[in-house]
Amino acid sequence: MKFVDEFRDAELGRVLAGEILAAVDPERHYKLMEVCGGHTHSIYKYGVDDLLPDNVELVHGPGCPVCVIPMGRVDDGIAIARAENVIFTCFGDMMRVPGSEQSLLEAKAEGADVRMVYSPLDALRLAKANPDRDVVFFALGFETTAPSTALTMKRAKAEGVSNFFCMCNHVTIVPPLRALLDSPDLRLDGFIGPGHVSTVVGARPFEFIPADYGKPVVISGFEPLDILQSALMIINQLEGERCEVENQYTRVVPYEGNLRALEVMAEVFELRPHFEWRGLGFISQSALRLSDAYAEFDAERRYETPGVRVADPKACQCGEVLKGVIKPWECKVFGTACTPEHAIGTCMVSPEGACAAYYNYGRFARDREVV
Amino acid sequence: MVDEANRLARVDVAGVRRNVNVGLLDDDGEGVGPGDWVLIHVGFAISQVDEEEALATRRLLEGMGADYEQELEELKASAIE
């Protein structure tokens, strides 16, 4: 595959690791947060962290869309899925996310018509094929995915599809980052910025991080060499006493983002005043809902949902994992009560979740962690 | 382009041909065309891959490799003396 293998070269990876080792101050400890779950997955899949010196620590951030869905939203989805005449559609990962009583998969086993889709367009197609049923799409994801939902809704409207509805759980990347930066729990030195979100929003929305918090951000691609180069770029900024937003992923991310995608999002969505994030609590203006122009497609306006806040299970420490405060193996139920097959928390469900990445690639213990 | 009105294009995804929506890259038929590389997410092309930039990044990485090799060579050479 073009532009993929070129960025997986093991030999160049070792060379980059050598550059990093030469660039770091051995006396200093570097804590870099990779915001995006896609990076977390790649880091463990390719063992990127093994190439880093001991004093460069990677901390995993909140950028896994399935991981941040709170239990109350799962319960709301299940309530809609159980309503009369509904075909409920969602992405595959979402089906296994536990709600307070059960997951969508378990609701399906009990008779709810829940179906997995790959794209919001598949959900729209189902609606057109089943004009006598209501088809509800459980939309989730950061700005990477929101424009695709938005364009699908535009198409539904243009085609006058009246049995298609969206339960919107789209979230935005900047508010949780600000919340993390304001939290006293965490001392970070820099951010490996989210590559795919940035294809849409561009690099500019991250400028507040160097400007207001004095920390470098490097927008990064997802291949092992991309991540290593980004880590090196952050360390070079820190050691050179520079602090700015840099773009390592120029082959895919234009600095200004995708204006067409932003335009479509602005037309179809509006900001919610508040949204609850799993483990992070309520964050204001951090999520999207359908705008008034699309009210007729809004599943939350059509169906009754419990809409209650459900506390996370006691044993679950996903909040600390999502904030990068603890490593997955420090959670008491990691790998025992909580596994990808029987997840207690969301970070174990999605392959982009930090717990799943640690579990799937055999990181069960402290290993090479530095205190 | 397999469906102009709905902005569907046929693309090759790791050897498999499938339709993706390119409406987030162009609205008017300008923009992407045959031979272009795109980043696909949930059935939509969300970004066009810039071949020049890909090559430039790669050259930069290889350049680092060259310096490193040279350093290694010099190191070896100096050890002999």
Ligand code: SF4
């Ligand atoms: S091990 Fe399970 S419960 Fe613990 S933080 Fe990870 S996903 Fe959450």
